[in-house]
Amino acid sequence: MSLLRIDSVCKSFGSLKAVNNVSMTVEPGELRAVIGPNGAGKTTFFNLISGFLTPTSGRIEFDGADITALLPSHRVWRGIARTFQITEVFPELSVRENLQIPVEGAFGHRLRPWLSRDDDRKVRARVGELLEMSGLTARDDRLVGELAHGEQRTVEIMMAIALNPRLLLLDEPTAGMGDQETYDITRLIRMLHREQKLAIVLIEHDMRVVFHLADRIMVMAQGTMLAEGTPREIAANEEVQAAYLGKEAA
Amino acid sequence: MPKLTAKLAFDIVVWALLATMPYWLDQLGGYTQLGSQILVMALAATALNFLLGYTGMLSFGHAAYFGLGAYGLGMTIKYLAGGTLSGMLVGVVVGTLAAALIGMLIVHLRGIYFAMVTIAFGQVFYFIAFRWDNVTGGDNGLAGFHRLPVSLGFATLDIVKNQITFYYFVLAFFAISVAVMAWLLRSPFGRTLLAIRENERRARFLGIPVDRHIWLSWLISCFFVSLAGALYGLLNNFADPHALRWDQSGVFIIMAVLGGMRSFWGPLVGAAIYVVLQDYLSSLTQNWMSFIGLFFILIVLFFPRGMLGIIRRRVAS
Numbered sequence: 001m002s003l004l005r006i007d008s009v010c011k012s013f014g015s016l017k018a019v020n021n022v023s024m025t026v027e028p029g030e031l032r033a034v035i036g037p038n039g040a041g042k043t044t045f046f047n048l049i050s051g052f053l054t055p056t057s058g059r060i061e062f063d064g065a066d067i068t069a070l071l072p073s074h075r076v077w078r079g080i081a082r083t084f085q086i087t088e089v090f091p092e093l094s095v096r097e098n099l100q101i102p103v104e105g106a107f108g109h110r111l112r113p114w115l116s117r118d119d120d121r122k123v124r125a126r127v128g129e130l131l132e133m134s135g136l137t138a139r140d141d142r143l144v145g146e147l148a149h150g151e152q153r154t155v156e157i158m159m160a161i162a163l164n165p166r167l168l169l170l171d172e173p174t175a176g177m178g179d180q181e182t183y184d185i186t187r188l189i190r191m192l193h194r195e196q197k198l199a200i201v202l203i204e205h206d207m208r209v210v211f212h213l214a215d216r217i218m219v220m221a222q223g224t225m226l227a228e229g230t231p232r233e234i235a236a237n238e239e240v241q242a243a244y245l246g247k248e249a250a
Numbered sequence: 251m252p253k254l255t256a257k258l259a260f261d262i263v264v265w266a267l268l269a270t271m272p273y274w275l276d277q278l279g280g281y282t283q284l285g286s287q288i289l290v291m292a293l294a295a296t297a298l299n300f301l302l303g304y305t306g307m308l309s310f311g312h313a314a315y316f317g318l319g320a321y322g323l324g325m326t327i328k329y330l331a332g333g334t335l336s337g338m339l340v341g342v343v344v345g346t347l348a349a350a351l352i353g354m355l356i357v358h359l360r361g362i363y364f365a366m367v368t369i370a371f372g373q374v375f376y377f378i379a380f381r382w383d384n385v386t387g388g389d390n391g392l393a394g395f396h397r398l399p400v401s402l403g404f405a406t407l408d409i410v411k412n413q414i415t416f417y418y419f420v421l422a423f424f425a426i427s428v429a430v431m432a433w434l435l436r437s438p439f440g441r442t443l444l445a446i447r448e449n450e451r452r453a454r455f456l457g458i459p460v461d462r463h464i465w466l467s468w469l470i471s472c473f474f475v476s477l478a479g480a481l482y483g484l485l486n487n488f489a490d491p492h493a494l495r496w497d498q499s500g501v502f503i504i505m506a507v508l509g510g511m512r513s514f515w516g517p518l519v520g521a522a523i524y525v526v527l528q529d530y531l532s533s534l535t536q537n538w539m540s541f542i543g544l545f546f547i548l549i550v551l552f553f554p555r556g557m558l559g560i561i562r563r564r565v566a567s
Contacts (some may be wrong), residue, residue, distance in 0.1 A: 084452075089452060100441065105457050110438060111466075115438060204471070
């Protein structure tokens, strides 16, 4: 059974059809890239999946259940986590606290006024594990707002991972990054995909990253789906070349 | 580690000063009742700051629940022949219930809209107290009740005549309330409030039901504000309709901001400065409020993190 099944969703803002009749299915463990020129409706499409917006029409199923109208927090509890195009972290809290909050959420401790020693130990262990993965163990008490852009990005991705999601949505994870940072984030994403067997959908502008990571690629243009296929198929697709890749090559 | 030690040292100093206040305040030209007033206002400001500084929601209507605490207490003692503790209980329950209901209607609002609606609801209670002469005493306030000795079973606290005993009575409630708030802020629940303050969108997409947590924070905050209100009624043996009005809410905000709303002890420091300045300046001039206003403006302009923000920066550098 597909993990995520999106059935002809539309989203209109007034007379603008930002997303027009787009369908997509994502299998467990798949890494799917969504590409397209600016204004193609990629982020709106993402917002429909994560619950930031609800579609004007169409249907979204996650793990066999209809989630079309669910609140974002309920989607998180079912296993969908996301990051944002502009990094969204808790800037005046430490790296450790930034990770601790979603870890406690994932353990169901959100409303707890205290933790037993045992629960506290489990939370600490999990936070330590995430710090280890992110390579930020040595700087766990630094405020996230003081970290470099790439490190803030890493923290944001690890916050999503802390929720133990089954589907991770990454909105332009390498936006605004230098080569080294892009390389580090790409490696982190591939590690999460390979080792954690996580299904990932990512929007990305950097074609090196897309062709390096993706199992399948969906191309959007002007709110509709232009093409869908393996990286090899997409690279060979003339329509895509004309609409999108061609412009880059030229 | 030195950061923790400094924090602990500061806590010890604060508690030591509070515990000994009646014994040195007189020498400095104060009086014990002034100390009790500082504690009551500090409790209200700390409770407001639970919502303002740690959840990021600006309420301009906390005076309503403060006033409900005072009126609930006063009416219970006056009309129902209640005691000090039963009066306090009624005051706190009434204030908290009102906050629970109103909170449900307003927690989806943010920023200026939230502030405006809290003022509006606050003013409703003010006008009821102001208009309902024969029950609330109207503009003259609710007089004709007096705090009564508290029987603990093994001993009786004479809080009526003995100002020092009353000070420690207030301090006990202050200490418990402040400890509970501090402990809540360090819990997983408290961290979700910080998350909401820092970045609501991120919090929402980490699965935190933001509105529900804001409602809880609001409720906790109003609970302690109504407790402060009940203590205020005991302090003055009087409930004043102006204690319900929006400018009183503004005073709580001034206290929190003056002391530093990102510091847990900030509102206490702010309340102490405000109460002492008010006491001193109002004996010199009718226009004492303009001096406090000027002081407030200077602090906000030059030290946006309040008095404790200045100290913290010194320590850090």
